[in-house]
Amino acid sequence: MSNRPFRFVHAGDFHLEQPPGGVREVPDHLRELFIESPYWAAERVFETVLAEEVDFLVLSGDLLDPLRTGPRGPLFLVEQFERLAQRGIQVYWAGGRVDSPDAWPAAVPLPENVHIFGRGHVEQFIHLRDDEPLACVMGVSRAGRGVIRTGDFHPAPDGPFSLAVAHGSINPKNLEKRPVDYWALGGRHARSTLPGTSGVAHFPGTPQGRSPAESGPRGCTLVQVDHQRNVRASLVHTDVVRWHNERMMVDQGTGREDLQGQLSRRVQELVDAAPRMDLLIRWTVAGEGPILAQLRGPKLAGELLQWLRSEYGYGPPAAWSLSLDVESTAVLPPKWYEQDTIRGEFLRAVRAAQLDPSLPLEVETYLSERQLAGTLSDIVAISDEATRQSVLREVALLGADLLSGEEPQS
Ligand SMILES: [Mn+2]
Structure with missing residues (x-):
């Protein structure tokens, strides 16, 4: 069956309740950016929806824990949802680990364009454009340990393009049995598409990395569906500060100046690759040679870190070096x-x-x-x-x- 082309944005794991962590200290000039980054990145998701004029927004859970954000979290989301409501854009939201539908505060009513899926059983909406079905959006909020039961999704065989929205873990083998065109999944903070499935099964990741473990670009996914139901999913960056783990190799001949040169070239590459983006960089020096012993000593690593910070750390954009450590080279027998x-x-x-x-x-x-x-x-x-x-x-x-x-x- 041919299908009318349409577009939607798929996002999740905003974790508004969770500011970045995993660092020893945050300098004053980056403090606001650091604390506000989950909100600013989430706002960019909504701006992407508006700028791209998509048909709807799909949210695959873990947007916020309302108890931990306090009133600010729900009020922020409602404000963003209302921006979409003004443009007639619908929102389909499946709750995850922290944003179960029961957790939403009753005092903050959700606008009518927001459809939250219940827990326990799959609900379904037919999304219309000009009174004609464009997509069948099925979803369920997470329950228990969050194993997604693919068998609970029943798209009509001759129906429009089908989406399944859920948060948790999924066994890719079970996807084959369900004729779902797009699995909008949540619960992984790294963006990924499951390999080897007939429909597309995709995790958009989190819009903002929150620790050195969540390095690299983060964002939401813009999905375009064509007449033949082919899916094209592309990353739209939404992160406002980006984490990097950089491993520098040294050898017997590497001296202090050489290492400084290496570090400085690498910072420049990172800045050039993402102009206007503030960066948080964790350095690890590995390899061999006398410089490693010097770096393990009391002075050199601290001096290099100071130098990196004063050279590149204040921007704009700021490329702030979080730490500089020697890789643990202990070898087990x-x-x-x-x-x-x-x-x-x-x-x-x-x-x-x-x-x-x-x-x-x-x-x-x-x-x-x-x-x-x-x-x-x-x-x-x-x-x-x-x-x-x-x-x-x-x-x-x-x-x-x-x-x-x-x-x-x-
Ligand atoms: Mn999550």
Whole structure:
């Protein structure tokens, strides 16, 4: 069946209740940007909806925890929803971990253009344009541990383009059985599209990175659907401050000036790649040579950090260096990896994850709801390879340490 072309914006995981964290200090001149960034980035999502004149907005959960934002959060969202209402733009919202429909304060009524999906069973709306069906929008708010039950979605076989909106985890294998054209998913802070599914299954990620683990560009997704129901999803940047983890390699011949030159070239590249964007950079120096020992000492790292900050940190745009550390290079005895012990088994599992970046860490299953709602969600959502590797290195060292307690050190 042919379809009328249309466009929508898909966004989620605003987490208005959660200012960025995971840094030792925030300088005065970046404090406001830092604290306000979740709101400013969310506002850019609504501005994208207006600027692109899309047909509707799909929100896949975790917009805010109203208890933690206080009245400001709901009032902000209502104001934004009303801007869309003035232009006749509908909003379809499935609640996630923190924004269950029951959590919304009764004192702040939602405008009529906002449709919140209930918990427990899938609801469906037929979105009309000029009284003709454009899309069938199905959705459900998260319940319990948030495993999305794909079998609960029943798009009509000869109906219009179908969307399923939900927050949580999903088994890509189950997607094949449901003829849904677009799965609007939430719950991952890194933008991703699940591979190998017939319909598109997409997580737009969070509009604003919140910690060094959420590095790189963030935004919302503009989705265009053509006559043949082909989907084109593109990233629209909404972040107002961007995180970077930069790993600099040194060798036997690297001196202080060389390292300064390397750092300065890299800052320039980052600034050129995102002009007008404030940046927060965490540096790790790795490799070999005498400069590493100097950096571990009391002075050099601090001096370089001061120099980076005064050269580039005040902008505009500001490229603020958060920290400069030497990568932990402690090496575990190779034979520990071969031993038939819990420690050996643990280290082999970590090594497998280090060698194969596509291997999911799946830490989510070991964490409670409360842990997942807090800062540990950053670890669950590790998005870039450098962070993954450094976390796994620390995991190996810490785990080996804890598991070595009872055994002779060998
Ligand atoms: Mn989230």
